[in-house]
Amino acid sequence: MPAPNPQRRARLEDAAIAVLAEHGSRGLTHRAVDTAAAVPAGTASRYFRTRDALLNGVIERITHRLNARVDSYTVRPISPADLEEALVAVLTTLLTDGRHDPLALFELHLESTRAPRLRAILTDALRSRIDLIVRQCRAAGIDIGEDDAMLLEVSVLGILFTALTTGVPESPGESIRTAVRTLLAPHQKLTTS
Numbered sequence: 710m711p712a713p714n715p716q717r718r719a720r721l722e723d724a725a726i727a728v729l730a731e732h733g734s735r736g737l738t739h740r741a742v743d744t745a746a747a748v749p750a751g752t753a754s755r756y757f758r759t760r761d762a763l764l765n766g767v768i769e770r771i772t773h774r775l776n777a778r779v780d781s782y783t784v785r786p787i788s789p790a791d792l793e794e795a796l797v798a799v800l801t802t803l804l805t806d807g808r809h810d811p812l813a814l815f816e817l818h819l820e821s822t823r824a825p826r827l828r829a830i831l832t833d834a835l836r837s838r839i840d841l842i843v844r845q846c847r848a849a850g851i852d853i854g855e856d857d858a859m860l861l862e863v864s865v866l867g868i869l870f871t872a873l874t875t876g877v878p879e880s881p882g883e884s885i886r887t888a889v890r891t892l893l894a895p896h897q898k899l900t901t902s
């Protein structure tokens with residue numbers, strides 16, 4: 710049996726994210742992932758032996774893609790104004806070309822209310838996103854703490870959830886900008902005084 714292929718694994722994770730976003734948690738099966746990825750039957754179960762392993766792969770892939778998006782929008786050194794623009798751009802793209810990621814993430818959060826192991830994995834992923842926010846802010850000379858980064862994360866998740874499930878606000882980019890600006894503003898005053 711050949712060694713697992715990283716590109717095929719990523720393709721399966723992307724397919725699993727699409728299945729979660731389009732069919733919900735109940736629709737996520739190894740067979741559905743095989744079909745969505747257009748691979749031979751049994752491929753997903755070869756890469757992800759259990760459903761928990763598949764869910765873990767989905768979370769890792771979403772986290773990896775979010776980190777890559779942030780990295781693509783930020784350059785070192787970055788100014789506070791550029792950081793605001795980068796954060797708004799990254800978070801707004803989650804409503805356009807990356808909308809499967811937040812939808813899949815919301816499905817997993819709902820499922821985690823009944824699955825403690827999944828909750829632990831999601832908690833680790835949340836900590837990773839908070840660390841990313843803190844690192845990016847500090848790279849721009851804005852010294853925020855984990856509590857403020859958590860506030861930004863949950864605020865934006867709330868905006869994304871509401872926009873994706875109700876269509877309100879119609880232009881969520883401005884709500885996202887307000888959340889980012891509200892978090893960054895007190896720290897920018899401190900760093901410029």
